[in-house]
Amino acid sequence: MTDDAAPRPRIGTMAVGLGSYWSQFAGMKDAVLDAHRRLCALVSPHGQLVEAGLVDKAASARIAGDTFQREDVDLVFVQLATYANSETLLPAIRALDVPVVLLNVQPQRKLDMARVTGIGDWLASGVTPSSLPEMTNVLIRLGKRFDVLTGHLDNDLELADSLATWCRLATLCRRLRTQSIGLLGRPFAGMMDLNIDETHLFKQLGSFVDHRHWDELVAEMDAVTPAEQAAGVAELRRIFPASGSLTEAEFAAAGTVTAAVQRFVARHNLCAISSHYDGPVQGRHAELLAALNPALSVLNAAGIACPVEADIKVAVAMLLLKTLGGSATLAELYSMDFDDDVVIIGHSGAGDPAISREPARLAMSEVFHGKSGKGYLTQFFPGPGPVTLLSMTQGADGDFQLVAAEGEIVPGPTLQLGDTNARVRFPQGLRRFVNEWSRPGPTHHGVLGYGHHAEGLRAASIALNLPLQMVTP
Known part of the structure; x- marks a missing residue:
């Protein structure tokens, strides 16, 4: 951070x-x-x-x-x-x-x-x-x-x-x-687990959700100075060194978007941006969306949580895990490998560069699957080691709570489709973990970060007044 x-x-x-x-x-x-x-x-x-x-x-x-x-x-x-x-x-x-x-x-x-x-x-x-x-x-x-x-x-x-x-x-x-969670767009339509009572969030955590408009980001793009654009390009080159196929013009366009989101965060005093775009993609909006994933990854690196699909709850979980361990990337259960007893965990969109043990890369995609627009995919490469999976969810009484599990990233083949993903083994085994993780209703989004943080999360449960359920053997 x-x-x-x-x-x-x-x-x-x-x-x-x-x-x-x-x-x-x-x-x-x-x-x-x-x-x-x-x-x-x-x-x-x-x-x-x-x-x-x-x-x-x-x-x-x-x-x-x-x-x-x-x-x-x-x-x-x-x-x-x-x-x-x-x-x-x-x-x-x-x-x-x-x-x-x-x-x-x-x-x-x-x-x-x-x-x-x-x-x-x-x-x-x-x-x-x-x-x-x-x-x-x-x-x-x-x-x-x-x-x-x-x-x-x-x-x-x-x-x-x-x-x-x-x-x-x-x-x-x-x-x-003292800072706000910026909301651009609305939660992905039909993902009803993402919907929250914003007033209850403010009551329990003091967190204000600031509803902003995509046109405001376009206006920030138009206001970016040459120096800000150059700084944005430098950040992108540092974070995505394995992106040699991008031209200078492509890096410059992405640098403008990166500087724009940084200006946007500073202007509105944000600790997070939860975003989802759904609608016509043309003109400056198309330019914005094309480079949004790498730009938001730069913010993730700086401690500004930026989940896709406008999930507000997982933004808080990202801030928490980043605070405890220094890395926190959006994650969901992808696939199961019963032979190796591991779960493939990952997510598309912006990620946290701190999770990558190899040079990260950008790749152009002609489609964001299930979403509007096209643009750059960000792929980070998690390495072996202990990890914590964390989710913030909401119960039937409206109160927010934490669900967490400790596991370990293990070597082995991962999906090479432009998404960040890893092979994670949990001590209770694949079958039991998936069942036990899902029963508390953690929502389908979680956060993956290096280190075992059960003790830190116990303290966080007290600090934030959020009940914690550890999914342990």
Whole structure:
């Protein structure tokens, strides 16, 4: 994801402790504050910190809560720096509708028993988990969504990675509520699984669907400057190096479309474009559609989700998987190979260049199967390795939810028809996977990305308030 595509999240931080300790144990407060400074140093590279400092009674917790509300935080990290009663937590988060992450983090890997000569020494460095069950109990009773991270401040790489993941999810939360999902056209007619209640999407995720018109993109094409066109051509050549058959004029035309969609995203402050064209294809509209797939692939590379067939739900899933693992390409179940026990998974249209382990290519097609127009197909070449398949769907109650599975891309022949596709094996086997994947009603579109992200998706389920169903053996 590019820096331009991702606004910096606002991360609330606070340490909690029992106020009566400070007068009883000399030096303890300073030790707690030092540990909190070290914790904030781990978080600060990943977002804009909103620091409430040390909270040790209900009054200071209320002040912390006012600060977090005023600064519009996306996430609150609460460091359990020593024992603290829950009055230090609840007033700070009662009015917030953001995830709370309790940090059960010791200053060191273990107590140095030889140096723990007094109660204050112990309370300042080794009692962080004591109030954790109390805090989780009251958060549950308040109906707050929360997570728990346990670790230490002595170069704990697992803790650092978890903190970074939560900050990336906070970035996604901010994107979804401060940027819009652009809708060009309408969902593919008859694909009723793609239809959604946009008001319910706004209610659950804060995501606004901005209905735009194809003529606006044509107008952006007419406004592209020579410098913008040249930059678009350079991006296309970088992403599609195996496209030597294209002439300079063809690259220039595609560069204009690429620059136009980039201008369109900036003008309307978009985090995604879900699009589908259905109608007469002529003139400038024909030029636009011909190069739209490679242009939208450039946006995918930059962290702007661009699914075809105007699927809005899968745009959110693409943003999520890209946030967690750096790659997210549109995918559906293509074919089954019972001999090799694999599913062929792929999709036509724009893809994510990050999925390709070989030079990507463009190929002209005289028809977009089942759709209007003709133009360039984008083919990326996924390589072997662990992958996650993710879908966002909508239940009978109208609520959105996540369905995911972990598998592995394996070597073998794939379709060479201009579409991106891969051979994916799942641990429960082909038959069971297809059945178990389909039963929750994930819609026919999903997203495929490198890496196993069950733990990250569990955190995302909390951050986005989206129930998660893992399709596992």
